[in-house]
Amino acid sequence: MSELNLRRLRYFLAVADTLNFGRAAERLHIAQPVLSRQIALLESELGVTLFVRSSRGTSLTDAGRLVQEDAASLLQSADALRKRARSAALGVDRLALGFMPGLMVTPIVQGLRQSFPGIELQLVRTGWDDQVDTILDGRVDLGLVRLPVPERGLQVEPLFAENRVAVLSTAHPLAAAATLNLAALAESELLQSPDAAPEWREARRRLDLPVAMNSDHPRDVEIKLERVAASSGVVFLPASTARFYTRPDVVVRAVAGLEPSRVAVARRTGHSSRVLLEAVALAHALRASLTTERVLDEDGPRGSR
Template sequence: MSELRRLRYFLAVAEELNFTRAAARLHLAQPALSRQIRELEKELGVQLLERTTQSTSVTEAGRLLQERGQELCAEADRLWRDVRAFATGAQGKISIGYSASTSYDTAPTLLAALAEAHPDISVTTRLLPTAEVVAGVAEGTLDAGLVRCPPPTPQLVRTFVRLEPQGVLMAEGHPLAEHSEVDVAALAGQTVLLHARSDNPGHHDAITGIFERAGIAPRLRERQLSFDVAHMPVAQGNAVSVVGASVLPGLPAGLVWRPLSPVSAIEIHLLTRGGTGQPVTARLLQVTADTARTHGWLRSPS
């Protein structure tokens, strides 16, 4: 990059119109500065400065180089800053996939925190079934994924984000809605809406495990839609659902949520690729840790 360095030397002289002042500004000996300017003129095949014992002036060719050179140096400075920022993760692009269950509160809160902490990071998001989020991170089409109860995947790193209290979602006229909390045993005679096990085996087993520990076997009804913001079968009074507390902020009218008793919670993890992620991923992980701590997501519900 000797040409760029010589260009900066020339611009200093062109601004100062004095070799002594320019050399002091550049922390360079005056003879060395004069030599660099002569080398630049020789390389370009044109005189850039007119020098006399009394004064220094810029030639017409020099004025062209001064005008365009300032733009070039400014752009080079921006490029260097951008590359350094990319190397540290302060700037760059990241694609994040998240499952429907994390879209109510966890993902929006985390994405907002990332945007506030690192506004120069460009984020692309995709709402996908859990299996597709896991596959996307493993295959590299996603940089990170936010899901409940992810399956063990050797090439992926799981970062614990949230321990989410579970409760019963039901129509407001449902008999169980009269209570401030719902005993798990009370679900024995209920129809419980649940995703197919193939969609997310870990989450399915976590929910059915709650029933098994209580010694009950409610009727399970498989969800027909992977993402149903209206919770139609529940809203129609045909079933109840066991979901996390994060559903509360966007709960549709006519539905209520009551925490389970005894307390039950399900883990949410952020998935990343071990050892192959880009620098910006480290920034996401730090924001995730800070956000989880700030919101008390890692505490066991009581």
């Protein structure tokens, strides 16, 4: 296979997003025959068929869907490499800092700007699905992540732990309780992946209640809270995240038996620079500032999502 052409990958993503060669060509400001030729060349490079075109329209093949999943991060990684190379050539210090919802990175940003005047800082909000991928593919140099994470290819250093809480609609039957337990909450629908709250899952199984395993769970905190406000379900969030997304139609309650969320700082194995090492040091020195909740004992139980 010849070397992969990034421009053709961009063309492919435009077609994959629209599933229409004409609209994709308009978006790219090129002629449709040119786009079709470029996609054909990409298919030749990869040795697979990416699209099926019929009288019913255009659809992705299985190979096309796989390429669509990987192409966006590959292009983002290439853009990140280009930016780092240009910054290095110009003698400009640069850092891309990723962070999960609810975590405050202001102390790190301020510390870096004091130590490296003129530094180029990029902040990247991450989620459970990409907090590791953004580090591994180069979009993020340093990430504040919530454990557990797969540590292959990463250097992970624990920072602190914080309480997790339940978020309920104000109309929920348990909304008036000051403190809840998992047995009571197990009777409510979980509006997020059961993997995010294994304690709820186990409590529900003890009550001989089914655990839905469908994948139609929202990734964004904002959408999770919309579902909470509109129904009688529940989500579990780190306390700092719940406080950051305060709204009048939901309540936040402590939950007995719910393990804490643990936060760590992560970077690619072997990736180092003076800016990166300073950022890691700032994360450790100012870790108490990264959450609005009391830092828990580091020897406590290992947290989960």
